[in-house]
Amino acid sequence: MKRLKKLLRLALLFSLVQVVAGDRVDAADPQSVQVTIGTILVSNQNDEFDPKLKSMEKQLRVLKYRSYRLLKDETQTVPWRGDKSFDIPGGRSLTVTPQEFQNNRVSLKVRLTERNKPLLDTTVTVPNKGHFLYLGGPPHEGGTLVLSISAAAQ
Amino acid sequence: MNDCERTQENIGRWFDDELNRAESERIRVHVESCTACRAAQQRMEKIDQALHGVLAAEAAQVEFTSFWRGVERRINERRPWHREWLDRVIGVPRSAWAVPAVIALLLALLSLDSYFPAWRGGVTRSGFAAVNSIDAHGRSVALLRENETKTTVIWLYDDQEGEDETAEEAPKAGPAF
Numbered sequence: 001m002k003r004l005k006k007l008l009r010l011a012l013l014f015s016l017v018q019v020v021a022g023d024r025v026d027a028a029d030p031q032s033v034q035v036t037i038g039t040i041l042v043s044n045q046n047d048e049f050d051p052k053l054k055s056m057e058k059q060l061r062v063l064k065y066r067s068y069r070l071l072k073d074e075t076q077t078v079p080w081r082g083d084k085s086f087d088i089p090g091g092r093s094l095t096v097t098p099q100e101f102q103n104n105r106v107s108l109k110v111r112l113t114e115r116n117k118p119l120l121d122t123t124v125t126v127p128n129k130g131h132f133l134y135l136g137g138p139p140h141e142g143g144t145l146v147l148s149i150s151a152a153a154q
Numbered sequence: 155m156n157d158c159e160r161t162q163e164n165i166g167r168w169f170d171d172e173l174n175r176a177e178s179e180r181i182r183v184h185v186e187s188c189t190a191c192r193a194a195q196q197r198m199e200k201i202d203q204a205l206h207g208v209l210a211a212e213a214a215q216v217e218f219t220s221f222w223r224g225v226e227r228r229i230n231e232r233r234p235w236h237r238e239w240l241d242r243v244i245g246v247p248r249s250a251w252a253v254p255a256v257i258a259l260l261l262a263l264l265s266l267d268s269y270f271p272a273w274r275g276g277v278t279r280s281g282f283a284a285v286n287s288i289d290a291h292g293r294s295v296a297l298l299r300e301n302e303t304k305t306t307v308i309w310l311y312d313d314q315e316g317e318d319e320t321a322e323e324a325p326k327a328g329p330a331f
Contacts, residue, residue: 059305062298107286119293120310123286133283137310146307149283 030153032079033098033106037086039072042136043143056132056148063136063146071145077154083109090140091115094147104128106151110135128153157184161191169198282306 040053042065052070053060060068071089076096078084083097092114100107105125112120112135124133129152136146161184167173168181185191283306288295290310298307 058303059300062300062303062305063307105284118291120291120295120308121287121289122308124283124306124308125286126283127281131281131283131304131306133285134305134307135310136307 030080030101032077032154033101033108034075034152034154035078035084035086035096035098035108036073036075036148036150036152037088037094037096038070038132038148039074039088040146040148041067041069041071041140041143042146043067045142059132059134060146063134065144067143088112088138088145088147090138090145092119092138092145094135096149098151099123100125101128101153106153108149108151110149112138112147114138124149126151158188158191161185161188162194165191165194165198169195169202 038053038056040050040060042060042063044066046067048067048069049057050069052073053068057068074086076084076086078096078098080098083095086094086096088094092112095111095113097109097111098106099109104127106128107123107125109123110121111118119138120135122135126133126149130150132148132150134146134148136144138145161181164173164177164181165185168178171178173181185195281304282299285297285306285308288297288308294311296309296311298309299305300307
């Protein structure tokens with residue numbers, strides 16, 4: 001009986017440690033976030049679909065354009081609460097600042113500027129290593145730029 | 155239960171000196187004054203003496219030297235740590251494992267979301283990218299969400315006619331740049 005009581009006490013202690021450790025794991029922030037920005041030129045000039053965009057074809061087709069071409073694909077490791085800028089064609093720049101990591105989702109503060117003039121400030125939450133968020137609108141070479149944004153916490 | 159029943163029930167333990175002082179004293183006093191219980195005590199003494207005699211005679215014929223040597227060897231023998239640990243673990247009653255096992259299982263189930271967020275659709279259930287805030291610095295902006303492909307699009311455009319565009323129509327509107 002004494003042994004049983006001792007084991008019960010150990011089990012409770014173990015549970016407590018588990019709960020505390022679990023919370024710590026859940027609350028732990030990643031060291032950095034790998035942010036990938038794809039710059040896609042969409043237009044209605046032809047029916048070209050860049051094979052490099054195959055993995056996101058379904059999502060892009062939602063935009064109802066005829067032509068989709070990947071101009072640039074850039075990945076940068078952004079330190080937690082630090083920021084990194086991505087050059088976007090047309091003298092634009094996209095600055096990304098990781099904000100929060102919770103429930104396997106990454107919050108990012110995103111700023112789009114054109115020649116140092118802010119065009120858009122937004123805070124988005126993307127699934128970690130999951131679906132992209134698309135930011136579209138800037139004109140470029142007779143078409144429109146669409147930026148795909150994804151994040152992978154590390 | 156009267157005194158005699160209680161005494162005779164405990165007389166064996168009293169004889170083996172297993173009772174506490176108060177109970178032992180109570181039985182001693184009772185046995186001195188009760189004929190039946192004294193008789194029980196005497197019977198117990200006779201059995202004890204008989205057993206003692208038999209065992210002592212048998213024990214005299216047993217060769218204990220090699221036995222004690224073996225015991226001594228096993229005491230001095232250093233057992234590997236894993237054997238001791240294994241014995242300790244296996245020695246625990248099965249019922250004692252049930253409680254920590256259930257607790258561990260419950261904790262594991264509760265922690266699944268933290269360790270494997272996608273296990274019950276954590277991410278896929280709400281796989282959308284979410285937009286928490288937008289400031290387009292005076293420009294028009296539309297938010298498009300498409301369920302089937304879980305697509306979220308922020309679209310900047312010129313609202314030249316001053317109309318409220320719907321999200322679905324946003325990509326067709328003129329760009330803001």
